[in-house]
Amino acid sequence: MNVTTDITLISLVTNASVLVQLVLLLLLIISLMSWSYIFMKLLTIRRARLETARFEDSFWGGADLNTLYERSSANAVQAGALERIFHAGFREFQRHLKNGTEDVTAVTNGVQRAMKATYQREMDTLEAHLAFLATVGSVSPYVGLFGTVWGIMNAFRGLANVGQATLAHVAPGIAEALVATAMGLFAAIPAVVAYNRFAHDIDRLSIRFESFMEECSNILQRQIQPGR
Amino acid sequence: MNRVNIQSEHRAQAFVLAAGxxxxxxxxxVFGVAWHAKAPQSYEAELWTDLPQPAAAPTPVPPPPRPEEPIKAVPPKPILAPTPPKALAVPAADIALxxxxxxxxQAQQLNLEKxxxxKELKNAQALRVEALRVQQLQEQQAAAQAQSVRAExxxxxxxxxxxxxQRYTNAIIDKIKSNIRVTDNISKGTVVQVKITVLPDGSVLEPIRIMIPSGNKVWDEAALQGIMRSQPLPLPTDPALRRDMRDLVLLINYEK
Known part of the structure; x- marks a missing residue:
């Protein structure tokens, strides 16, 4: 009356066909990678946010631009993204001053271009590996599904040889196959959530950077004009 | 570039966290989900208000109880016969003598009487013991008789x-036969002998054992299917009878 089949997670995996096992292995590797990228991005973005807040505080706190520049070149390793942007802009500004460039527009354009270049490099660093998370989020369910479909195909093919078919004949095979889908979903769900969150965080950071760049070039422009 | 540093610094940390x-x-x-590793053990208890008498027949006539040891009256120690009076060595006064x-x-006579x-007392005891033994024998005989009557x-x-x-077994076989569906041609004398264990609710305990296969696999399989399909089997309401029908050997033959 009771069909006694031993179903444990380990037996499910070890009894699966080679292809399903390969799919599971692939998904495990993908999941490991995506989780480590998730943690990496989490730490990197949090750090970038903190550094940005700190630099904004000291910048708008009325500190002298020259001292800020000195400080940023002194500890280049600890400097945050925003500090590096400022550093690039101010260095360009000083070069123009040294060369004795009179044209305000040329100086402002040069400063903006320098800051823009650094900004783009910073954004590239922040956005690195986000594409991987997006790919994992969209593809790994399909990979899992592929393993499942293959496993179920095998289960039903085995069923064809049995005259009196009962549910007990297919149940272990299907359970085996479904492990692949579960694994795919396990890899995909955190990746999607993390991708959305990181994309949002990076968007906010980039808005802060851009507005800072505008304001910084305004301040530098004003520094030129009174000197004439 | 320092941003590379930052990333690689986080990399090791991130990988450890991911592995964690x-x-x-x-x-x-593995540990949190019950994976149905063991089939649930099922127990059945029956509550009967009137317990059926255990079958009396097979109990052998108990050996006749050992006759009670006759009460062993401790035989009174024979009182030592009085020593013959010593011949007086010295002739004394006549009267005194x-x-x-x-x-x-007088003393001798008294002793004799005692x-x-x-002796008389001893005799009486022996008689009583004898009477007891006779009575016991009679009782035993009566018991043996009663037992034989009971056995009958x-x-x-x-x-x-x-x-x-037998009646219920036939009913069961009829029901099973009505539930057997075969499409193949089966020769007439095909008969399979199976042994089933019937639970009190009329269901059959799996697996069913085929004692003597019919030689026709299709018929064997059909018979097993028929048994499974006939659940619950017709069973008597009397619990004692039902208990006797726990293990059944059925002969299922093809007839048509």
């Missing part, structure tokens, strides 16, 4: 029960 997440998840899956003789005689009384009665009951069991 996976280990945690695996642990939750006579008196002494008379006294001695002995006789003791039980045998009769057994026979009645057997016919009843």
């Amino acid at each position: 997440v996976h280990l945690l998840f695996a642990a939750v899956l 006579k008196q002494k003789k008379v006294r001695e005689l 002995l006789a009384a003791q 009665k039980a045998a009769a009951e057994q026979a009645a029960k057997k016919s009843e069991v």
